[in-house]
Amino acid sequence: EPKRKAAFGSVGRRIPDRIVHVISQDGESLGNMHRAEALKLMDQHDLKLVLLRENAEPPVYRLMTGQQIHEEQLRRAEKKKASAKPGMVQKELTFSSAIAKNDLETKTKQIAQWIEKKYHVKVTIRQAK
Numbered sequence: 272e273p274k275r276k277a278a279f280g281s282v283g284r285r286i287p288d289r290i291v292h293v294i295s296q297d298g299e300s301l302g303n304m305h306r307a308e309a310l311k312l313m314d315q316h317d318l319k320l321v322l323l324r325e326n327a328e329p330p331v332y333r334l335m336t337g338q339q340i341h342e343e344q345l346r347r348a349e350k351k352k353a354s355a356k357p358g359m360v361q362k363e364l365t366f367s368s369a370i371a372k373n374d375l376e377t378k379t380k381q382i383a384q385w386i387e388k389k390y391h392v393k394v395t396i397r398q399a400k
Contacts, residue, residue: 280340281319282332284310294323294333303329361391369399 286306293301293309296318309332313320318334321343335343362385364378385392 280321280344281335281337282322283320286310286320286332288330290329292327292329292331293320294331296334296336296339359391361393363393363395365395365397367397367399 286309289306290303291306291309292303293312295301296316301312309320312318313334316334318336319340320332321335321340322330323333324331364382366374366378370378382392382394
């Protein structure tokens with residue numbers, strides 16, 4: 272079964288590797304250490320350990336505050352949202368030429384919302400019988 276990519280966040284005390292590379296809260300490298308030492312540092316400074324690179328040898332963890340973790344999660348979400356454009360979303364709306372005024376206003380508001388969200392909007396007007 273392929274390993275699922277974990278969400279960015281604190282790993283808590285679940286560190287599978289014996290030897291890890293630790294980076295301080297300020298971004299300084301603290302070097303390689305045993306996971307028990309890393310956990311002791313985490314407890315002493317009241318910080319959380321976050322896995323940065325699991326494929327590195329040894330895996331790289333960083334000590335972060337809850338606020339730093341939250342900010343990084345938001346930054347990654349924005350980046351992912353900005354890069355997700357391969358399949359542009361297209362919305363389609365169809366209505367009759369004999370549409371009531373309030374229905375037309377509702378649908379135009381919906382179209383405006385879709386345009387704000389950068390969707391492509393296709394409008395089809397059918398001729399009333």
